[in-house]
Amino acid sequence: xxxxxxxxxxxxxxxxxxxxxxxxxxxxxxxxxxxxxxxxxxxxxxxxxxxxxxxxxxxxxxxxxxxxxxxxxxxxxxxxxxxxxxxxxxxxxxxxxxxxxxxxxxxxxxxxxxxxxxxxxxxxxxxxxxxxxxxxxxxxxxxxxxxxxxxxxxxxxxxxxxxxxxxxxxxxxxxxxxxxxxxxxxxxxxxxxxxxxxxxxxxxxxxxxxxxxxxxxxxxxxxxxxxxxxxxxxxxxxxxxxxxxxxxxxxxxxxxxxxxxxxxxxxxxxxxxxxxxxxxxxxxxxxxxxxxxxxxxxxxxxxxxxxxxxxxxxxxxxxxxxxxxxxxxxxxxxxxxxxxxxxxxxxxxxxxxxxxxxxxxxxxxxxxxxxxxxxxxxxxxxxxxxxxxxxxx
Amino acid sequence: xxxxxxxxxxxxxxxxxxxxxxxxxxxxxxxxxxxxxxxxxxxxxxxxxxxxxxxxxxxxxxxxxxxxxxxxxxxxxxxxxxxxxxxxxxxxxxxxxxxxxxxxxxxxxxxxxxxxxxxxxxxxxxxxxxxxxxxxxxxxxxxxxxxxxxxxxxxxxxxxxxxxxxxxxxxxxxxxxxxxxxxxxxxxxxxxxxxxxxxxxxxxxxxxxxxxxxxxxxxxxxxxxxxxxxxxxxxxxxxxxxxxxxxxxxxxxxxxxxxxxxxxxxxxxxxxxxxxxxxxxxxxxxxxxxxxxxxxxxxxxxxxxxxxxxxxxxxxxxxxxxx
Numbered sequence: 279x280x281x282x283x284x285x286x287x288x289x290x291x292x293x294x295x296x297x298x299x300x301x302x303x304x305x306x307x308x309x310x311x312x313x314x315x316x317x318x319x320x321x322x323x324x325x326x327x328x329x330x331x332x333x334x335x336x337x338x339x340x341x342x343x344x345x346x347x348x349x350x351x352x353x354x355x356x357x358x359x360x361x362x363x364x365x366x367x368x369x370x371x372x373x374x375x376x377x378x379x380x381x382x383x384x385x386x387x388x389x390x391x392x393x394x395x396x397x398x399x400x401x402x403x404x405x406x407x408x409x410x411x412x413x414x415x416x417x418x419x420x421x422x423x424x425x426x427x428x429x430x431x432x433x434x435x436x437x438x439x440x441x442x443x444x445x446x447x448x449x450x451x452x453x454x455x456x457x458x459x460x461x462x463x464x465x466x467x468x469x470x471x472x473x474x475x476x477x478x479x480x481x482x483x484x485x486x487x488x489x490x491x492x493x494x495x496x497x498x499x500x501x502x503x504x505x506x507x508x509x510x511x512x513x514x515x516x517x518x519x520x521x522x523x524x525x526x527x528x529x530x531x532x533x534x535x536x537x538x539x540x541x542x543x544x545x546x547x548x549x550x551x552x553x554x555x556x557x558x559x560x561x562x563x564x565x566x567x568x569x570x571x572x573x574x575x576x577x578x579x580x581x582x583x584x585x586x587x588x589x590x591x592x593x594x595x596x597x598x599x600x601x602x603x604x605x606x607x608x609x610x611x612x613x614x615x616x617x618x619x620x621x622x623x624x625x626x627x628x629x630x631x632x633x634x635x636x637x638x639x640x641x642x643x644x645x646x647x648x649x650x651x652x653x654x655x656x657x658x659x660x661x662x663x664x665x666x667x668x669x670x671x
Numbered sequence: 672x673x674x675x676x677x678x679x680x681x682x683x684x685x686x687x688x689x690x691x692x693x694x695x696x697x698x699x700x701x702x703x704x705x706x707x708x709x710x711x712x713x714x715x716x717x718x719x720x721x722x723x724x725x726x727x728x729x730x731x732x733x734x735x736x737x738x739x740x741x742x743x744x745x746x747x748x749x750x751x752x753x754x755x756x757x758x759x760x761x762x763x764x765x766x767x768x769x770x771x772x773x774x775x776x777x778x779x780x781x782x783x784x785x786x787x788x789x790x791x792x793x794x795x796x797x798x799x800x801x802x803x804x805x806x807x808x809x810x811x812x813x814x815x816x817x818x819x820x821x822x823x824x825x826x827x828x829x830x831x832x833x834x835x836x837x838x839x840x841x842x843x844x845x846x847x848x849x850x851x852x853x854x855x856x857x858x859x860x861x862x863x864x865x866x867x868x869x870x871x872x873x874x875x876x877x878x879x880x881x882x883x884x885x886x887x888x889x890x891x892x893x894x895x896x897x898x899x900x901x902x903x904x905x906x907x908x909x910x911x912x913x914x915x916x917x918x919x920x921x922x923x924x925x926x927x928x929x930x931x932x933x934x935x936x937x938x939x940x941x942x943x944x945x946x947x948x949x950x951x952x953x954x955x956x957x958x959x960x961x962x963x964x965x966x967x968x969x970x971x972x973x974x975x976x977x978x979x980x981x982x983x984x985x986x987x988x989x990x991x992x993x994x
Contacts, residue, residue, distance in 0.1 A: 326753055480828075529978055529980060
């Protein structure tokens, strides 16, 4: 109930807050709707798996173009649960582990940054075990901890040999009697409605949903997500929404999506809220209250990296000289180690900026690359959902 | 050594927004009618993702997607060059009994008849998309936000079947660079998901599939090529849509050997397909072969599925709608 009042309040606040008119993306990490559209266009152009959507007609925002209300990438694979990453055994190699991304000063990072609220945990990137394994068991609320219960819905369903009705028992609805249970039908040979097909040798016999048939860890269970990015007018940042499908492609309850959120963020930054472009759906969403400050810091770092790369591209070496350069170089190294893709973006930005940069000095990170950076940030929150396609390029 | 060709069947992926649109349609337009409704679905190029934990490439399944745009009749063209739109028929039943008792074999057969008539037609406007209609049976339990559905992707059971001569290989080792770039350019520009190709001075010359007889007239069998956008990421099993197109090329244009180029996410694969020689010289127009293609449920058996949207619905909206 409290949640619904809060939601109403957010809706009102969103309605009343003014549209951001002037670009502040480097200063504040916030963007204007125009910049959101520009960044979205860039994303769609670079990564055609993303596309613009118009959403429901009555729910369009007037400050965004009709056909560019929000961005969607459908069928984003999610190969395993976060719990399998965190507690999984054998396959975990040296690449696994957690590292704190400290966007604050390096001193804070050296101190572990555990108290610094502005630190984000980049899970499972590279390097040794991070400083926070002890924090993992705190999150007792999420049914992630024990793998059998973590997949409770899907696996229980898979484990019970209920018939061809297709998911009747997926949720605990008390009144099942209104509808004749379709699982009865299989006994009468009606599970398939009596459909018998001729033996078809040319159809590939798929190993049927191998993930669901077992509870053991590290089996590949291909869940998919429809990821949407909307523009949040109040926080003036993009906002990520997740809509999950299980291995057999039936929609998952939004709470189940929390299984795919890094345990440090589940139920803190990821909440279930009504999707703004639909009249009735609720989805899991990464709450944007910290987005601008995090984005600001990421952008500052990357901007510097991009600038230096542009300078290097423009003028040859020599930037890494002096005292300051040395320090920056170290930061850059850390950044690069943590996020391979960051370097890719920086390099790409450098490549693109090099031509322009030669005359006017380095241009730095452009605002239309904002969403690419944003996705890197998001992929630290949802480490197993492959939202960040930029590594594959 | 020829191996029998297998096709990766479609599975359906239906977004909650599709069910919402269906609900609106049911309440405002269809009401108690269970007449067929034309809908549009789409599939995309096969995608693979790199499993960051193991480093393996994991292929995504062969999926037909339905979303809220399915009911917009204007949206017949594919949303992007990587996607293919296909037309289908939706039948929404009013009761679970009607849904269960519907004569599903007859429904799939009627689409099979349509395909069969196109497969045998010599007219020049046969398009690959028209050879691959699909069928969705639904029952919407609106009070509980549960949607029962069963999709069918009819395919004619061609006997004898096709065989793969040799192996599926990456196109880059088989086709010339000009040919590959011609294929890519064509794929970006063309609205059709299947195109015929034959070697030409600048890579490939292309033509719609309905002109196979003339286009391939003086082309040696080994150089006849079919380029298509493949929704399957399986190493040796191309996607389901290829199936009826091969049947069509064989029936209407007596093609019994062809090189296929399956265009996928980042690469393409190619193989030479041959009709099993035993009866390769089929002549008399027989009756329609049987039709297969009902979707499997999550247990891998033929059967309907259920999508439960109740947990996805906004609780305040649920409260509003409760009486």
